[in-house]
Amino acid sequence: MSTTIHLQGKNHTYKFSHPQDRIGEGNLAFVYRGTRDDQKVVAVKVLKKAYSLNPMITKIYEKAVDINLDSDHLTKVYDYVVTGSSTSPKHHLIIEFVQGMSFDQVLDKNLSIKDVLKYTRQLLQGLSELHSLGYLHRDIKPSNFMLGQGDFLKITDYDTIIRQDDAVAKAPYMGTYNYSSPEQIQQEKLDPRTDIWSAGIFLYRALIGKTPFEDIENKKERKEKIVNGDILIPTEIDLILEGILRKAITPDKSMRYSSAMEMRMALENYEGIKSKWWFKFYNRYFLPGSLNAYAKVILITITILLFLTFLILLHNG
Numbered sequence: 001m002s003t004t005i006h007l008q009g010k011n012h013t014y015k016f017s018h019p020q021d022r023i024g025e026g027n028l029a030f031v032y033r034g035t036r037d038d039q040k041v042v043a044v045k046v047l048k049k050a051y052s053l054n055p056m057i058t059k060i061y062e063k064a065v066d067i068n069l070d071s072d073h074l075t076k077v078y079d080y081v082v083t084g085s086s087t088s089p090k091h092h093l094i095i096e097f098v099q100g101m102s103f104d105q106v107l108d109k110n111l112s113i114k115d116v117l118k119y120t121r122q123l124l125q126g127l128s129e130l131h132s133l134g135y136l137h138r139d140i141k142p143s144n145f146m147l148g149q150g151d152f153l154k155i156t157d158y159d160t161i162i163r164q165d166d167a168v169a170k171a172p173y174m175g176t177y178n179y180s181s182p183e184q185i186q187q188e189k190l191d192p193r194t195d196i197w198s199a200g201i202f203l204y205r206a207l208i209g210k211t212p213f214e215d216i217e218n219k220k221e222r223k224e225k226i227v228n229g230d231i232l233i234p235t236e237i238d239l240i241l242e243g244i245l246r247k248a249i250t251p252d253k254s255m256r257y258s259s260a261m262e263m264r265m266a267l268e269n270y271e272g273i274k275s276k277w278w279f280k281f282y283n284r285y286f287l288p289g290s291l292n293a294y295a296k297v298i299l300i301t302i303t304i305l306l307f308l309t310f311l312i313l314l315h316n317g
């Protein structure tokens with residue numbers, strides 16, 4: 001049996017059917033595909049009952065609609081509607097519908113490095129715009145973005161955003177452990193650099209296939225590794241990209257990229273270098289793990305012989 005739910009918003013009405021229009025579920029909410037009175041397709045996010053009386057979360061829903069999200073990489077929030085009674089309210093957030101798939105699924109497809117860099121740059125662009133509006137995201141991870149039309153990464157989930165001025169120390173932890181910065185899990189005062197750490201973990205996950213700390217089952221041990229920034233970067237990652245990852249995922253905030261734009265620029269520069277023939281040559285033949293040891297010895301011997309021949313020719317005029 002399905003029920004059609006009608007919502008009266010500020011300037012529009014919306015409807016969706018339960019359960020057949022349900023398109024997703026996260027930790028805090030169910031997501032439905034709905035329609036607005038002018039036939040525009042929208043996404044309707046319905047906060048789960050367990051959180052509907054939690055002021056910390058309901059306040060985020062209430063305020064999200066006032067943020068002027070105007071970016072190719074941030075889904076717009078159109079409306080906020082509460083139904084039900086004060087003891088049993090239902091909170092709905094009406095957001096831009098993204099036709100596409102969650103980045104969790106996108107990453108399962110083994111993206112090319114070119115695509116990984118492109119989407120990370122788009123994520124950083126979205127983050128930079130959110131930061132310049134005065135907000136922190138606090139839960140940057142693939143299941144909170146979608147790949148939409150135009151090959152655009154879109155941040156779709158705002159359940160954890162906070163005004164930077166309100167991100168004081170000892171605030172309750174919100175986020176996802178494997179993606180959270182040391183300052184976030186230690187409930188310190190946060191600034192945009194917390195999202196940069198998470199964007200670094202996203203890049204790591206996209207390049208390497210898993211997040212750096214997910215294999216550590218013991219929570220205390222995992223926390224220690226995060227706080228110490230104890231990350232292992234496989235040798236197939238070249239030195240420049242390793243440098244970028246380490247600068248994003250470093251526990252010392254003062255050593256981290258200071259803004260999303262700075263990290264974005266670093267990736268752009270890297271893409272420039274990556275297209276140079278000499279860098280491709282280095283990556284193909286000299287990067288640890290790129291060739292077997294036998295082939296490497298032959299290659300190095302040939303290089304030395306060529307160099308010696310060059311010296312002899314030079315010497316003989």
Ligand SMILES: Nc1ncnc2c1ncn2[C@@H]1O[C@H](COP(=O)(O)OP(=O)(O)O)[C@@H](O)[C@H]1O
Pocket residue numbers: 023024025026027028029030031043075095096097098099101102143144146156157158159
């Ligand atoms: N704007 C949207 N357009 C289309 N689908 C969406 C949209 N937002 C969320 N979804 C779908 O719903 C799923 C859960 O959404 P999410 O916002 O992450 O929920 P939660 O806040 O509970 O984590 C997403 O993975 C995605 O499949």
Ligand SMILES: [Mg+2]
Pocket residue numbers: 026027143144157
């Ligand atoms: Mg989510």
